[in-house]
Amino acid sequence: MNHRKVLKLGVYITLLFLLSGCWDATDVDELAIVMVAGYDTPMSVVDTDLHVSALTDATIGPGEVRGVDAPSIGASRTSRNYSTPRDYALTQLQLALYGEELARQGLKNYVDILLREPAIKNSVYLAIVEGKAVDFLQSINENEPKMGGQNLITLVELAPDQSYIPATTLYDFALDMTSRGKNPVIPMLRLIHGEKVPELSGIAIFKKDTMIDKVGQLESRWLMMLRGLQARAYIPFTVYRDGEVFDRGSVLLSNDRKVKVVRNGNEFDFYITIFLEGTLTERLSQQPVFFGDRHYIKEVEQAIASNTKTGVEQFIRYMQEDLQIDCIDISKYALAKWRKELQDQIDHDFINERVNIHVDVKVTIKNVGELG
Numbered sequence: 001m002n003h004r005k006v007l008k009l010g011v012y013i014t015l016l017f018l019l020s021g022c023w024d025a026t027d028v029d030e031l032a033i034v035m036v037a038g039y040d041t042p043m044s045v046v047d048t049d050l051h052v053s054a055l056t057d058a059t060i061g062p063g064e065v066r067g068v069d070a071p072s073i074g075a076s077r078t079s080r081n082y083s084t085p086r087d088y089a090l091t092q093l094q095l096a097l098y099g100e101e102l103a104r105q106g107l108k109n110y111v112d113i114l115l116r117e118p119a120i121k122n123s124v125y126l127a128i129v130e131g132k133a134v135d136f137l138q139s140i141n142e143n144e145p146k147m148g149g150q151n152l153i154t155l156v157e158l159a160p161d162q163s164y165i166p167a168t169t170l171y172d173f174a175l176d177m178t179s180r181g182k183n184p185v186i187p188m189l190r191l192i193h194g195e196k197v198p199e200l201s202g203i204a205i206f207k208k209d210t211m212i213d214k215v216g217q218l219e220s221r222w223l224m225m226l227r228g229l230q231a232r233a234y235i236p237f238t239v240y241r242d243g244e245v246f247d248r249g250s251v252l253l254s255n256d257r258k259v260k261v262v263r264n265g266n267e268f269d270f271y272i273t274i275f276l277e278g279t280l281t282e283r284l285s286q287q288p289v290f291f292g293d294r295h296y297i298k299e300v301e302q303a304i305a306s307n308t309k310t311g312v313e314q315f316i317r318y319m320q321e322d323l324q325i326d327c328i329d330i331s332k333y334a335l336a337k338w339r340k341e342l343q344d345q346i347d348h349d350f351i352n353e354r355v356n357i358h359v360d361v362k363v364t365i366k367n368v369g370e371l372g
Contacts, residue, residue, distance in 0.1 A: 033092050035149040038133030039110050040099035055137045055149045090119040094153045096126050096170070097133040097189070100204075100211070108177065108209035115174055122171040125156045128204040128211065130190040136198070143196045152198055159187055160231040164221035164255075165200045177209050181331030181346040185223065188214055205327050208347075213323060222315040225274050225308065226328040226359075228257040234281065237307070239299045247296075249283035251304065251365060261333045270330050270357045274312065276304065277364045301363040308361045316357050324352040 036055040096114065098107060114120050129136045140148040159165040168186045176184040183206050190201040202216040203223055215223060224231050232254045239247040253276045260271040280300065319327055331346050342350070 034090055035092060036095045036097060036137060036152060037093055038097045038099070038129070038137050039102055040132050040134055041101045041105070055141055090117060091121075093120055093124055095156055096124055097129050097136060098126070099129055099131065099133045100214075101132075103128050103186075103204060103206075103211035106210040107173075111170065111173060111177070111209070114170055120170075122169065122174075124170045125153070126168050126170060126173055127156050127187050127189050128214075130188060130201060136189065136191060139191055139195055140198060155198060155200065156187060156189075159200055160224075160229065163200055163217070163233045164224040164231045165203065165217075166224065166229050166231075177206070180343055181326060181335050181350075182329060183207055183325050183327050184209075185227070185327060186211075205323065205325075207323075207325050212325070218311070219315060219318075222308075222311045223327065225255050225257065225276075226272060226312050226315060228255075228259070228329065231255060232278075235304065237300055237303045239296075239303050241299075246299075247283055247285035247287075249285075249300075250281050251278050251300070252281050253278035253304075253363075259330055259333050261330070261337065263334075263338070266354060268334055268355050270333070270355060272328075272330070272357065272359045274308065274359065274361045275364075276308065276361065277366065280365055297365050301365055305361040305363045308363075309359060312359050312361070316359070320352045320355070320357075324349065326351040330357070 034054045037052070038054070039052055098110070102110070114124065115122070140152055144151060157167055159167045165187045166185055168184065173184045173186065176182040185206065186204045187200055188202045188204050189198055191197065192199045200217075202214055203220045204211050205213045205215065205223075221233075221235070232252065234250045235253050236250050237248070238245060256275040256277075258273040258275070262269045262271070280297075316328075319325070325347075331350065334350075335342055335346060
């Protein structure tokens, strides 16, 4: 009996050793774990179409940026094998950066190969860089060699939580690029403070896969509100009384929207209601305002509503007259009702020739307390 117990114990110990490891595993120090990838027009005059760069993870050593010119993303992987001893692991890729020049030429081919790569998640975030993505990555890595890549990823990922800038994933872009009546928007990045600090500078506007224009931080606020992309950020306000400035301050607001479409023959009227709700965080006037003074709160709400309405109406004119595409994602409401008739023309002069857009803004300030 004891002999059997000893034999069983020996078998269990042997199995434990055999099952405790992966015998075909690759050591971590033999991998270059890519966190951020950059794509640009080629750096050289050689007959290539693309420059691909990658920022690797700094947790197992210093992060590094390596780049190579190649005809395509796939070809860049072949070329890289001749210049680096480590395998590039793409499973941890979290952010793809595209240089503005490349984005204006069209991103379809460069997004398509990422979608087809099994190791790359559809939740990878996208951003457009003012200038070259490789220069941007090199600056980030030089100034923050340990945390630069992760800080950049977090900045893009949490953009809607602290600003009116979207966080666009690979899946979001592919869906908007290929769907009737839709066009993608992607956050823009630039370097400030002596080319050292990354900043969300605005939004890149696309017609399907091709970037056609960009807007700054203020216009991005109007775009996000009209498009119904939920965000949360601080917004300044000014209250006037008798033509004079009575108070200034800021509010922390979240946004939502409601869209209704009505057809009048060959024309379509869209009614967009923007809802803004939040708290009063700062006021500069020394005159006290006490809890229950709804008159003052109404003044703040009206000031924000008026300023927002002016801004979004200006953006709508810019969209219909200059862009002549739907970048605020309202065509889908017309398609939902009249798809058979509109599906072949929704992306061709629909938004600028047959559409009237009306906007109403409703602001609610809550949790005021005593403001004096």
